[in-house]
Amino acid sequence: MPQHASPLPPTLPSSLSFSPAPAPTSAELLDFVRRTAADRELVDSLPLDPEGRTWVRLDGPGGSEAWLIGWPPGTGTGWHDHAESLGAFATARGTLTENALAVRLPASGWKTLELADGLDRSRRLPEGAGRAFGHHHVHEVLNESTDTHAISVHAYHPPLPLIRRFSRTGAVLRLEQVERPEEWQ
Numbered sequence: 783m784p785q786h787a788s789p790l791p792p793t794l795p796s797s798l799s800f801s802p803a804p805a806p807t808s809a810e811l812l813d814f815v816r817r818t819a820a821d822r823e824l825v826d827s828l829p830l831d832p833e834g835r836t837w838v839r840l841d842g843p844g845g846s847e848a849w850l851i852g853w854p855p856g857t858g859t860g861w862h863d864h865a866e867s868l869g870a871f872a873t874a875r876g877t878l879t880e881n882a883l884a885v886r887l888p889a890s891g892w893k894t895l896e897l898a899d900g901l902d903r904s905r906r907l908p909e910g911a912g913r914a915f916g917h918h919h920v921h922e923v924l925n926e927s928t929d930t931h932a933i934s935v936h937a938y939h940p941p942l943p944l945i946r947r948f949s950r951t952g953a954v955l956r957l958e959q960v961e962r963p964e965e966w967q
């Protein structure tokens with residue numbers, strides 16, 4: 783007597799189920815910002831304003847948040863972090879300076895922190911250079927040029943839930959403000 787075929791299992795084996803695209807790694811974000819920074823047509827399309835930063839939102843890989851940003855001479859971000867997001871950025875025009883802390887700060891529960899000696903890192907990112915960073919990376923990005931606009935590409939994943947802004951007086955870092963996306967309009 784022929785055997786009846788077994789009914790299909792009610793759910794697909796886990797190896798065949800559909801799952802969202804994996805989150806991009808910081809290396810993939812860095813690859814994206816470097817390739818995008820080399821896209822002359824895109825970079826040249828950014829409107830520049832001598833009075834302030836300009837930006838255009840881009841589609842980053844794997845659902846990440848990406849931006850093309852123009853920096854007039856002498857502008858900068860101030861100290862901040864990107865909470866749980868990791869990210870990468872690359873310079874497309876000019877030179878940017880990143881000042882960063884070589885420490886992962888507690889995410890909450892403090893208002894001021896006295897930084898230990900030796901935590902400051904500074905790097906210059908000329909055209910074509912980029913860097914990736916992990917969670918709770920605290921930094922400021924500056925265009926220290928006195929006469930040349932800079933342009934850069936940035937990507938973050940997950941898309942930025944918030945930015946914490948800090949003031950810095952010597953070794954003392956003070957949490958000043960938590961900004962959420964609706965405040966960035």
Ligand SMILES: [Fe+2]
Nearest residue numbers: 862863864921
């Ligand atoms: Fe940043």
